[in-house]
Amino acid sequence: MPRVLISDKLSPAAVEIFRRRGIEADFRPGLSPAELRAIIAPYDGLAVRSATKVTRELLEAARNLKVVGRAGIGVDNVDVTSATARGVVVMNTPYGNAITTAEHAIAMMFALARQIPEASASTKAGKWEKNRFMGVELFGKTLGLIGCGNIGSIVADRAIGLKMKVIAYDPFLSEKRARELGVEKVELDELLARADFVSLHAPLTEQTRNILSREALFRMKKGARLINCARGGLVDEAALHDALREGHLAGAALDVFETEPATESPLFALENVVCTPHLGASTMEAQEKVALQIADQMADFLLSGAVSNAINMPSVTAEEAPRLKPYMELARLLGSLAGQLTAAQQAVIRSIRVEYEGHAAELNHRPLTAAALAGVLAPLLGAVNMVNAPVVARERGIEVAETTLERSGEYQTLLRLTVVTDRFERSVAGTLVVGDRPRLVAIKGIAVEADFAPHMLYVTNQDKPGFIGRFGMTLAEAGINIATLHLGRSEPGGDAICLVGLDGPVPEEVLAAVRRLPLVVQATPLAF
Template identity: 65%
Template sequence: MTKPRVLISDKMDPNAAKIFEERGCDVDVITGKTPDELKEIIGQYDGLAIRSSTKVTKEILEAATNLKVVGRAGIGVDNVDIPAASAKGVVVMNTPFGNSITTAEHAIALMFALARQIPEANEQTQAGKWPKNDFMGVEVTGKTLGLIGAGNIGSIVASRALGLKMKVVAFDPFLTPERAIEMGVEKADLDTLFAKADFITLHTPLTDQTRNILSAANIAKCKKGVRIINCARGGLVDEAALKAALDSGHVAGAALDVFETEPAKESPLFGTPNFICTPHLGASTNEAQVNVALQVAEQMADYLVSGGVTNALNMPSLSAEEAPKLRPYMALAEQLGSLIGQLAHGDLTQISVEVEGAAAELNIKPITAAVLSGFMRRFSDAVNMVNAPYLAKERGMDVREVRHDREGDYHTLLRVSVKTDIGERSVAGTLFGNGTPRLVELFGVKVEADLEGHMLYIVNQDAPGFIGRLGTTLGEANINIGTFHLGRQEAGGVAVLLLSVDTPVPTAVLETIHSLPGVKRAMALRF
């Protein structure tokens, strides 16, 4: 089997390349390429490992004909066009925990630097001025820290602040009361945080909802003398408004590690008294640089070699341990999705994925993605588990997941149902003991069949002689039948046939079959 090829296009700890090699990948380290130069070579690679320098644009992705995964060694993925990657079927991963402690520690360091005016005192002392009486600091003990964003990094900052005997007030829409109690913080809305906080530190992504969360209006709501720290993302703070608040004295001090435009060659804040800044150093420790490089290599190699998905931003997580167990279920899911995608007509309004028995104990997200992958091939052949959910969302599909604790006729069962403007249809399948997928129900009719290769689907009125006429028609067309599966609701009622055939069934032969007495529908299928 050909080894996956990986390109490391930004400077990274050399041990990352060793991990790729140890785990069965070929790796090239080629840094400093221009976008045009990267476009020329990216088509050779299955994986692309980056830091912040490489910009993975739509144009790069269009040239990446073999690319399966982009791995960002770090948290921020502002330099990756995730919608374009999703549409292309490329997994985008980051390493959200590799530099968490480093970034949290930098925020605490900047808080102390503000509280004791360390940069200014250092500068004047080294100039020989000995300005002992010019710098009156404040203690952090007993002060209130306002935490905007209580995720991984925010929670580490909170624990460090509590260790310094500070009080912590946190705003985060996803912070539950139980988690707030566990962290030892007070959950509050923004206005309450602004009114209480002596220091404010930001640890939230930059989104449409968080952009300029510290606007002029919100800064005005803050306690007079507040000190503001941002080690998260530029754009969370209105820099012009912060400059005005520093000049007026409403904000006693501010420390930014990030800017709206980077690298920040100029800023209205530069030279402002009581303002300190660093050049995006949140993740800049030896430990963090090593950690994120090794972590991204491990994640990418797991995906390329064994199918494990960790810390992906556009695909459900699937551990390397889960992958072998889920693989047969995902194969069944893709087949059922493909089957119902080929057979269901009308405008789709809803698709449901139901699992029961042993399947109900599994991670259902990859199963759903596999169903959508099979189903969405009715729209495009260039569909996989990554871009199928994206395409479904783009088309406004209502996708539902249902678990049933019950165990029915089968030890494990997967059912896929769709609602269209002309009715509801469902198919169901199971796994045999050796993990082989098997269809067991088709539109309410019990039928056992393997779904593979070229197949013929026929709905007819159950009557003597039909199978003979069908066999004669196929034989005269020189089409050989591989397997034959028949199901019916009752004698003389509606019957369903699924035949595997060795070659595709031409349109003319389908028309002949459709004209046979009793045939209601005849379709060629492909798996």
């Protein structure tokens, strides 16, 4: 039974989902980093919100961890790079709190435009300062969205309903999508110059950090107002303080800060600043939704291999997972065969090609290619799996290519994997037979029909009479039983391949004896 640790406050319904699906779930919110490191080792999954920091040190202690689920959109509290390096899937719930966050941005815009927090505090203090709080209408004003993805598009829809003019800066927003949303796509400088209100809805990346720098803030339209319900770090907070104090900007509404919890800031002293403690996703509906969503996603992954909303791995739907599973195993086995043969010859891999023919060409290829890469690289580098294999290949300068051929050849479905090294090029091919069983069908272009076995011996030799007898006798004299024997050759008297399934590993002295046999070119033990 898989085990999941929930280390932040999630809806009790999430715990119930795990348990109903046969997953042991321990609810332990409020643990210190040291306490969490001390207990994390046996868990397969870790479910968090924003309080738990999933650091490199925590991941190193989590030797059994397979998935981290973040109930929410941001993964700032997860070291995704370290998780990927350790082969841990990182998931989030990018759509569960979209409406709630968008509504909060609209609420903050209203609060800023009508000075509602200050007016409320004044009235509760026994004052009646009706003339002090002169606001502005949203009607007819221009709203500039920096980021127009899922949340930004919802904000646009609500703002258009308020009869605002909406313009958007987003490098990934197409003109067609902009027209569908009813927004005008502009460059950042134009947005800053035209917008009466600017609302941020971009992720925090190296490209977006301080996107509203001091220079950008002072390029904003004089008297404009800023709303940030996205991420701290998008705005230079010291520069924003200066722009507000000097009167260049009329106000700002901030739900997020560069350092959180934000218990002190010069911005807090300004009357024209509205602040909330990262409440964008804090509604009962949103918290329930993301908790249930992350529980289902993690359960799907741990039980069936389905991957949804992963940051560092291709998606595999729950419907796809059963169909893809045998193909992923075939890809892994072919990759492992190619990787072990490459490692035995100490060659440096330059590129890897994966070809899909027939039924295989109709599938979701990304997880299959990731499985093939993991198979190739694991014999060479050790702890490599589907999650980190593409990153490892990229870091080592290994080019990866995929091709598809929808028509069937000799086989209804076929995967062919080719490894190009600094010294040679080698391909292996396989198919699925009755019962979705992986079968090897070719090595180096030579037909070799063989089932994969836990222990095998791969031998290449010159195709001459007498070899099989001497080879069989060598194994027999060592007390090694041959479970299966598969032969192939390029042409009579040419290169030949002998692939033997064995009951156990080949002892080193027996391997040495095989390598000394006449006509043997290569002898490599294999383990799957």
